[in-house]
Amino acid sequence: MSENFVKQLDQIVAHGAISMSIALGDKLNLFETLASISSEENPATPDEVANKLNLKPRYVRELLCALACGEIIEVDKNGDKFWIKKEHQEIMIGPNKNKSFVKNSMFPSFGNVFHDIVGVFQKDGPYGMDYSSYTDFYETMSTLSQAYHKKTLVKDFIPMIGMKERLESGILVLDVGCGNGFHVFELASHFPNSRFIGVDITQKAIDEAKGKTNGHKNVEFLCMDAAKMNEEWTNMFDLVFIFDACHDQCRPDLSLKEIHRVLKPDGLFAMVEIDGTGNCYKDKQEKGLTAAAFYMTSVFHCLPVGSNSSDALGLGTMWGIERGKKLLQNSGFTNIKVEKSPGFEVNCVYLANK
Ligand SMILES: C[S@@+](CC[C@H](N)C(=O)[O-])C[C@H]1O[C@@H](n2cnc3c(N)ncnc32)[C@H](O)[C@@H]1O
Incomplete structure (x- = not known):
């Protein structure tokens, strides 16, 4: 043995x-x-x-x-x-490398912060890590998002959330925690009648996104903490997305309340998250060794960036569906559903109304 x-x-x-x-x-x-x-x-x-x-x-x-x-x-x-x-x-x-190949590019950036993470574990160490500590984070993340979502985002995901016709006719869309803009650009080029605003807490992500804006007239990127969005945005957006960017916020509870505020009364909130159960034993049974890769990603990235203040919730990558639903309820959302979308194997999709 x-x-x-x-x-x-x-x-x-x-x-x-x-x-x-x-x-x-x-x-x-x-x-x-x-x-x-x-x-x-x-x-x-x-x-x-x-x-x-x-x-x-x-x-x-x-x-x-x-x-x-x-x-x-x-x-x-x-x-x-x-x-x-x-x-x-x-x-x-080529441009559409397989996600199982692309995933390997995460580990070197974790290696870079290895000693900092040792420090973060210490009782008297820092609360967590800042995004700026991770080399090439936004580029690596958008390459991963592309490998995971490009094939099915417009073809399957948008029809699954029931927004294809409205996006075609022209609506206002917000992407919270947009990184350097992969989802915004992908959707904006397929739905030219709609307008897309991406917000991200780091200037680096926004600068990179703006650098890619070439030719896209229906996109805008703003540096903004999702927990404190523009006061004039109340009841403004028809559709709000979060792609893999709730669990690594320090105060996702405040951001969700803000999303509730800026969503139109007949709007839809769609949150793409990691499909964890919140129970490591069940995760192991369902995902096998892949679950270890998710928890490791949490240890080296998602947990430290989502714990980086004295009042942070520190959700971690695998926080789980039950906790997700509760957070949405507590933020005022109704009709909360959790769906799977073809091609989004590692994700679950929360759909909710105001
Ligand atoms: C895992 S990345 C996902 C990026 C992008 N949505 C994607 O799927 O490729 C999480 C993003 O959330 C952003 N973020 C974290 N906390 C935030 C906050 N409070 N407000 C806005 N953006 C935030 C980070 O800067 C980062 O770009």
Whole structure:
């Protein structure tokens, strides 16, 4: 039994190592480049890959070896020429990379804050972490959101919440905690008659979103704490979204009350959250090892950013549906429903009216 456990630990180390190697390869554009200059019939040397990327060949060789031993790319029998299987290329390359591939890019930014997190755990340590401590957070997050939601956001999610016709005819929409704007841009380009406002608490997210606004006339981004939104917005929005941005607010209770205030009397609030049960035993049964990845993400990111004040609720990623429903009720919402949307496998969708 304990022998099996030791084997399990070895597997964990190997998978962690492969995950970091994937993230590094992705960051360096190594997969795109390798695919563009090689095939099973004509594999590429590390020098060829390195030259194309203007990188040091010795480092590129080592990373290619790690990826080949990890069965992410292929290597010839001499151990010095590499390629990517055809059927794996669309998973790792191009604008629509698979979410299971993209997820690996989260871990390096967690590694960056490892020692800070040790400090946060201490009784006399800081309350939590600031978003600015996470390198490339908004870019990583929008890449993840794209990988998770792009295929089904307009096709399945919008019809599921029953807002397709109203969005087509033209309504006013708010996205709370919009990050650098993936959902706003995606929806704005499909529904040109509607107007979209994205708010986020950090100026960095808003600056990045504004930098991508090129050509979109129906979007606006504002730096604003969702717990204290514009006073003139009462009863203003037909539709308010939160995409994965409730559980990592310090005072989501205040934000939800604000969303209730700014929603029109006949408006709809749609909140996309992580589909947790609030019970770690059940999460483990339902999600297996994936549940561990969610709790780990919570430890390294969602919990510390949502705990970063003396009055923070500190919900964490896996706070769970029952708690979510209660928070919505306490904020004045009615007709609260929790739905699943195709393609949003890790999420549940709360729908509610004023
Ligand atoms: C996990 S990210 C989600 C970003 C984006 N909605 C997405 O799905 O790609 C959470 C976002 O909530 C924002 N946020 C956290 N607390 C906030 C608050 N009190 N008011 C507004 N935005 C907040 C963060 O800056 C971050 O961009």
